[in-house]
Amino acid sequence: MLLAIVLAPALTQASPDAPNDPRFGEQWALTQVGAQCAWATTLGSPDVTVAVVDSGVDLGHPDLVDRLRTDGRDFVDGDADPSDENGHGTNVAGIIAATLDNNEGIVGLAPGIRILPVRVMNAKGAGSDRSIARGVRFAADKGAQVINLSLGATLTIDADTVSEQVTSAIRYAQSKGSLVVVAAGNDFLPLENAIVGDNPDVVVVAATDDNDIKADFSNSGPWVSVTAPGIHILSTMPTYDVYLTSQVPRSERFERGYDFMSGTSQATPFVSALAALLFAAHPDWDWRQVEAALKQQVVDISQQNATLAEKGYLGSGRIDACKALGGAQVAPADTPTPAGAARPTPTRAAGAATPRPTPIAIDAPGAAPTAAASTLARDLLLIVGVLACGAVLLIGLLLFALLRLLRRPKAAPAPGYTPPAGQPWPPAPAPGYTPPPPAQAPLPAQWGTLSVIAGPTQPRAYALGGSGALIGRGEDCAVLLTGDAAISRRHALIRTDGYTITIEDAGSTHGTYLGGQRLTAPAVLRRGDIVQVGQTLLRFE
Numbered sequence: 001m002l003l004a005i006v007l008a009p010a011l012t013q014a015s016p017d018a019p020n021d022p023r024f025g026e027q028w029a030l031t032q033v034g035a036q037c038a039w040a041t042t043l044g045s046p047d048v049t050v051a052v053v054d055s056g057v058d059l060g061h062p063d064l065v066d067r068l069r070t071d072g073r074d075f076v077d078g079d080a081d082p083s084d085e086n087g088h089g090t091n092v093a094g095i096i097a098a099t100l101d102n103n104e105g106i107v108g109l110a111p112g113i114r115i116l117p118v119r120v121m122n123a124k125g126a127g128s129d130r131s132i133a134r135g136v137r138f139a140a141d142k143g144a145q146v147i148n149l150s151l152g153a154t155l156t157i158d159a160d161t162v163s164e165q166v167t168s169a170i171r172y173a174q175s176k177g178s179l180v181v182v183a184a185g186n187d188f189l190p191l192e193n194a195i196v197g198d199n200p201d202v203v204v205v206a207a208t209d210d211n212d213i214k215a216d217f218s219n220s221g222p223w224v225s226v227t228a229p230g231i232h233i234l235s236t237m238p239t240y241d242v243y244l245t246s247q248v249p250r251s252e253r254f255e256r257g258y259d260f261m262s263g264t265s266q267a268t269p270f271v272s273a274l275a276a277l278l279f280a281a282h283p284d285w286d287w288r289q290v291e292a293a294l295k296q297q298v299v300d301i302s303q304q305n306a307t308l309a310e311k312g313y314l315g316s317g318r319i320d321a322c323k324a325l326g327g328a329q330v331a332p333a334d335t336p337t338p339a340g341a342a343r344p345t346p347t348r349a350a351g352a353a354t355p356r357p358t359p360i361a362i363d364a365p366g367a368a369p370t371a372a373a374s375t376l377a378r379d380l381l382l383i384v385g386v387l388a389c390g391a392v393l394l395i396g397l398l399l400f401a402l403l404r405l406l407r408r409p410k411a412a413p414a415p416g417y418t419p420p421a422g423q424p425w426p427p428a429p430a431p432g433y434t435p436p437p438p439a440q441a442p443l444p445a446q447w448g449t450l451s452v453i454a455g456p457t458q459p460r461a462y463a464l465g466g467s468g469a470l471i472g473r474g475e476d477c478a479v480l481l482t483g484d485a486a487i488s489r490r491h492a493l494i495r496t497d498g499y500t501i502t503i504e505d506a507g508s509t510h511g512t513y514l515g516g517q518r519l520t521a522p523a524v525l526r527r528g529d530i531v532q533v534g535q536t537l538l539r540f541e
Contacts, residue, residue: 019100021063021107023258028210029229033270034322035109038277041325043100044112045280050096050146050272051139051178053132054089056082056119058238061090063098063105064115072117073138075131085123087237087244087254091261092150093117094236095269096276105258106234109273109321113280116144120151123243124485125509127151132195133169136180140173145279145287147173148272149182150265151195167197174201179287181205181272183264185219186507187490190313192223203275203291204315207231207267212301212318216522217507218264220313225295227318230267232260244509248486249535251518252510263507274321281325297324447496448527448540450479455536457481468495470506471533479538486510486534494525501525501540510534 018024018036030036049069059068059082072082084090093108093115100111120135121127132151139147170180184206185193196202207218207230214220215231237245237259244254254261271294278290298317302309448464450471462469462479469478472491479494481487488508495502504522505512512519513532525531531538 019107020103021098021101021105022103023106023234026234027106029233029270030107030109032210032212032229033109033274033318034320034327037322037327038109038274038325039100040327042112042277042281044097044110044276045283046112046114047283048110048113048146048276048279049116049142049144050110050113050148050276051116051118051135051142051144052089052093052096052148052269053118053120053135053139054092054148054150055086055121055123055125056084056089057093057115057117058084058090058236058240059117061094061236061239063102063236064090064093066099066102067093067097067108067111067113067115069114069116069142071142072119073135074119075134075138076119076122076127082117082119084117084119084238085242086121086125087242088121088125088150088261088265089117089119090238091235091259092148092265092269094258095233095266096148096273098236105236109270110276110280113273113276116142123247125243129163129165133163133165136166136169136173140176140178144178146272146275147178147180148269149180149195150263150268151183151193163195163197166195167199170195170197170199170202174199174287177287179203179275179290181268181275183268184221184224186217186263186265187219188217188493188506189219190221191219192221193219196223201288201291203271203294205264205268205271206314207262207264208301208318212299212304214305214308214314215262215264215507216504217262218267220308222312224313224315225291226271226298226315227301228267228270229318230264231262233262233266234258234260235266248510251513252486271319274319274324277321277325293324294319299323448494448501450494450531450538450540452481453530453537453539455534456484457487457536458483464494467497468493471512471531471538472506472508481533481536484534484536487536488534491533492519492531495522503531508533 056074057064057068059065073080074082094106096108097110097113097115098106098108100107116139118135118139120131136147173180181203182193182196182205184204185191193204196204203225204223206220206224206227207215208227209215209231210229214227218230235258237254237256239257245256246253275290275294278293279285282289295316297320299320301314301318305314308314446463446465449461450464451461452459464478470490470493471477471479471481472489473481473487474489477490490506491508492512493504493506501524502522503512503514503519503525505519514523515530525540527541529540531540
């Protein structure tokens with residue numbers, strides 16, 4: 001039975017103060033996209049709906065219950081209960097529309113709109129093309145102005161190729177007036193999300209960090225429309241046990257209620273939320289006008305991503321809700337202050353004039369000097385004399401120090417160190433000569449082996465060669481691991497430049513561990529190191 005959900009009336013304008021949601025200060029991304037400035041225009045409207053076509057939503061979450069429509073659908077079990085059994089969909093929904101000023105958790109970017117929960121992914125995050133296509137069509141028929149598809153990123157789709165069922169459903173939704181927003185994917189590569197197809201009107205979202213640099217894991221390419229924050233994003237999680245909070249290894253579990261996630265799946269709902277705010281602020285706009293505003297009113301991030309920007313791989317820029325809704329672009333001085341730390345504004349008494357320096361009266365020529373003037377003259381002469389003496393003394397000290405420095409003997413080599421014989425320094429290059437760059441160390445045909453030593457995956461040794469190797473369940477992975485449901489399609493990436501070997505997480509759902517520590521950045525991989533992906537342990541040799 002579905003929970004009875006009553007929508008609270010949406011406010012039309014935000015309070016000038018920071019929200020009272022206790023974890024608002026941890027939501028760095030809202031500050032970056034100018035949320036509080038945008039809220040001065042609109043918080044959204046209950047007449048605007050964003051369909052979250054995902055793994056479902058926690059229908060009783062205290063930060064979401066007032067924002068959810070009751071007519072959602074489950075296309076996995078074929079019923080009217082779209083409750084989340086994975087956790088991903090609840091996380092996406094909170095980024096969009098978690099309730100504002102309810103003294104609970106966080107706040108979404110569009111806290112005044114409604115969420116239509118549509119479940120197309122099962123507990124383990126897998127879904128069929130047919131379910132996704134049916135979910136998209138259902139959302140369009142229910143009048144959703146925005147359809148959020150954070151799919152093909154941390155969640156998996158059965159097919160790696162373009163699905164005509166899904167692309168046809170997306171075109172149908174557009175014909176019904178829906179703006180479709182899709183995650184770019186977390187494959188570390190310029191790969192297109194398979195569910196986008198050849199539809200140029202889908203808004204494709206890449207992920208950036210707090211410095212507007214593309215996230216390592218985020219896909220990029222000429223099909224990307226815009227970017228949005230996608231690293232360490234705090235949002236809602238189911239308040240009950242689901243797959244991501246209870247059925248994966250304890251070290252990989254997310255917290256119930258609220259937790260952080262990273263991925264283009266988290267960047268996408270920021271764009272969907274901004275689209276919802278634009279629909280609310282401009283009820284007469286169609287989806288093409290909203291799409292144009294999203295792409296045009298952005299922050300230029302080309303300097304931070306020069307190579308990708310030159311290729312046109314990051315779309316038009318990073319979204320800015322303040323700018324898109326008619327406010328000034330967010331600058332460092334205008335950054336909204338976290339809750340409980342309001343920025344003081346210099347003030348002065350009403351009607352008080354701006355203070356001005358008091359002028360010094362100078363006697364007119366021929367006037368008799370006063371006693372005060374004589375005293376001032378003597379004081380000035382004394383000050384000038386002292387300063388002159390000090391300057392002479394300082395110059396003398398500097399000259400003395402310079403002479404001692406020039407006479408100092410050169411330092412001897414460190415004790416015990418003898419420069420190697422037979423390797424004299426090369427002669428200085430002739431004028432105009434540019435030394436060639438150092439050659440990269442040649443890459444051997446095989447520079448390492450990764451062996452399965454424990455877990456549900458069959459024991460096997462994988463030879464590593466070339467410049468790198470992907471680890472995961474996808475057929476394009478050099479280290480192809482099957483039998484472990486906790487491993488993502490592209491889970492981790494090993495690279496080498498001929499000198500150093502590194503490993504990094506590839507935006508996996510459950511993380512990559514080196515020596516028992518979860519990787520948050522590339523780390524050096526050494527012989528004998530133990531790597532954990534999913535429930536599988538591997539040794540690097």
